[in-house]
Amino acid sequence: MDKKIISVANDFSKTPGPRYIKEGDFSGELFRSKILEPEYLNAVKENKKLEVNLDGTVGYATSFLEEAFGGLARIYSAEKVLAILTIISTEEEYYKDEVTQYINEANEES
């Protein structure tokens, strides 16, 4: 299966911010709506995997990751998102666990 690749640092911002747009710049909500969701839908349509690389940024707030990835799972279900999405994080490996947990618990209140 071919894959599409997103790098948060290169395609969005080196300084990802809070959860919601109203809370500050480069939010998880903005990343999901402008980049992650369109690329996810393209990947589904083209029957490809979607690889999201979290390396290269200054760092993440938990709520950014929750809103971006958990938010995507709230729309399209955790199973579907996990089937398409692969998270790459070599610098901070615990991000992968965090994102997986946020996707799995997406229907719970964050």
Add this chain to the structure above:
Amino acid sequence: MKKYQHSIRFKKFSDRKSKRNEKRRSRFKGYLIRKNIERVEDQKRNPKSKRVTKNRYSNLEFSYTNVTAPTVFSFKKNPEEVIIFISKLKELFDKQKRAFVSLRYVEEVDYDAIVVLLSILIRFKSKKIKFNGDFPINRDANSRLARSGFFTSLLEEFYKDSDKYKVVENTIWTHAEKKVDAPLGGKLIEQASEVIWNDKKRCPGLQRVLLEAMLNTNNHAEIGKEGEKHWWLSMNTDKKNKKTYFSFVDYGVGVFTSLNNKPADNKFFGWFEKLINKKPFNNNAELLELILDGELHASVTGKSYRGKGLPGIKEAFDRNQISNLFIITNNVYANIAKKEYRLLENKFSGTFLCWELDEQNQNF
């Protein structure tokens, strides 16, 4: 006019003389400010008295309320007295009364006190409430305050009421904002890393600490409202010891007051009953330890915990991404490195955090 007064030589002499006088006037003005002396009566109104001066204390006695700063002005070393100091000023602020902060007897100023002083000063001046003060006699304390930009800010008549403030002077950067400012975190980390590692580095753990602290203020500092309160962040670099000191404060309701006022639709509503059965605790100091270890979240939601809010900050400390973390909120003081959680006699309305970044901390 005499002929020599038109000569170039005379004009040069006259210019030099006026510059000398201007310098002298400026030096004298500085002297008056430093010594807290001001001219009481204008020379024009009282021509007989060429230099009528009066101590500012007695002159302003009736219009300013004097608040004396603690001798050891450090939130983490002397929390009780600093909380009393803040409370007195908060009372004046709420009543819109003029404040005179006496720093004269301060012998030790910690970096964490700088963010407290600057934030209080700007809060007063942004609401157009007069705020004044004197200076520590102790040379080290005076010099540290001077480097923070405090004295410069003191001379500002007023600050414009704004969502954002910035005081940058020498090695001390102080920022205030209501929103979460991730680019600011990146910028500060870059500057800190140049001091510590002589290179531009990334510290994702430190950035998480900054973001979680800002989010905590934005989301929880005011009951029922978001983005109402400012957070204040001060970063001080120490090239000699290759360290950077961060101090963060908000004057919101604090962790426990916020927790006790959760609305019925919030996941933490009824948290006490859920937690006390699983993890008994006797007071807020023990409760803070449970919160930082993620036990509150785990008990309330029934799920394991990953990184959000204060526990996320503690996790960054546990991963060696920051050092020497202290937290003061409401009536609790926590020195995380020493696992010291204790109750305070005086209650601080807000949340205060301070930590360090040093050579041993994680970076990329």
